[in-house]
Amino acid sequence: MGKPLTRAFFSRSVHEVAPDLIGVILLVNGVGGRIVEVEAYHHTDPAAHSFRGPTARNAVMFGPPGFAYVYRSYGIHWCLNFVCEPKGSASAVLIRALEPTTGLPLMRRRRGTTDGRLLCSGPGRLCEALGITGAHSGAALNAPPFKLFARTAPVEVVAGPRIGITKAVDKPWRYGLKDSRFLSKPFPAATTRAA
DNA sequence: TGCCCGATTAACT
DNA sequence: GTTAATCGGGCAA
Numbered sequence: 001m002g003k004p005l006t007r008a009f010f011s012r013s014v015h016e017v018a019p020d021l022i023g024v025i026l027l028v029n030g031v032g033g034r035i036v037e038v039e040a041y042h043h044t045d046p047a048a049h050s051f052r053g054p055t056a057r058n059a060v061m062f063g064p065p066g067f068a069y070v071y072r073s074y075g076i077h078w079c080l081n082f083v084c085e086p087k088g089s090a091s092a093v094l095i096r097a098l099e100p101t102t103g104l105p106l107m108r109r110r111r112g113t114t115d116g117r118l119l120c121s122g123p124g125r126l127c128e129a130l131g132i133t134g135a136h137s138g139a140a141l142n143a144p145p146f147k148l149f150a151r152t153a154p155v156e157v158v159a160g161p162r163i164g165i166t167k168a169v170d171k172p173w174r175y176g177l178k179d180s181r182f183l184s185k186p187f188p189a190a191t192t193r194a195a
Numbered sequence: 196t197g198c199c200c201g202a203t204t205a206a207c208t
Numbered sequence: 209g210t211t212a213a214t215c216g217g218g219c220a221a
Contacts, residue, residue: 039202047202049217057217074203075215081202094202124203164202184203 001025002150004142009150010065014040014084014091019159019175021082021093023151028130030147031103033120035095036177037184039162041081043090046167050090060138061090068146070127070137077124080132082141096163096174097121099182100129122184160187 005024010017018040026032041048049058049071060069061083069081069092081092098120100107107119107129120126127133141148156178161169163185176183 041202049202052218055217071202072216074201074213076213077203079202096202122203162202166201 002152005148005150007064007066007142010082010084010141011086012084014042014093015173017082017084018093018173019157021095022157022175022177023153023155025101025147025149025151026095026098026130027102027147027149028132028136029145031106032130032147033098033101034177035097036099036180036182037095037097037121038175039094039096040173040175041092041094045171045173047162047165047169047171048090048092050092054090058090061092063087063138066141068132068136068139068141070132070134072134073124078127078133079123080127080130080136094123095126096123097176097180097182097184098126098129099177099180117181121182158187160189 018038021035021038024035026035043050050061054062060067064087065084067083069083070078073079080095083092085091100119108114111119111129119129158176158178159172160174161172162174176187
C-alpha cells in the first residue's frame, strides 16, 4: 500500500492530478479499490458544473483542494469528484471507475449483483458500491470515511474524449488504466503515456 | 413559475 | 440500438 495522499497532491493543475489518480487506492469506510478511470473538469471548461459561477450545488468546487464534491446525476445517481488546484479555481476530477479490491461482499449487496465488472465501472455505480451520497459532499479526502493511497508502481495511462457530455466534446480529458477490464467504456484509438 | 435537459443506468426491442 | 426512470439546476418569461 502506498503513502496516504496529501493536500499538496490535489493542489496542482487538474490536468496533472487526473492522470496521477490512475492506480490510486480509494476506500470509503474500508470499502473500495483501485481507480482505473477519471475525467478532468476545469472552471474554464463549458462542460464543468463550475463554468457558470458558484451555486449552492457546486459551492464545494470553489473551496480548497482535497475535498469531495458529490452531486446527483439525472435525479437518480450520485457522482464523486475530487476538488483540485488552489482555492477558487473551481476545478475537479470525476471518479468514473474502480477495480474493486476491498469489501467485495458489501459492494455486491449494495449493487445487487455478483458481477465484479458491474460493481464500480461507472460514476453512479461506484458511488452506490461505496455508499457515497450527497452527505459526503464537502468532506475532506484525508480523513474518515475516506482513505486514499498513492500507487507504488508506474502505470500506463490512456487518454480520450469524455463521456456523456455535449459541450467541449473534443477535449481528451478522460484518463484510464490501459487495458483495464473495469473501465466504464473502452477508449477509442487512445493515446498511451507512462505515468 | 414553468420548461428543458443533464459529468447515468438498466431494461427494453 | 432505444428509452424510461426521476428531480434539481439554470434560464426564459
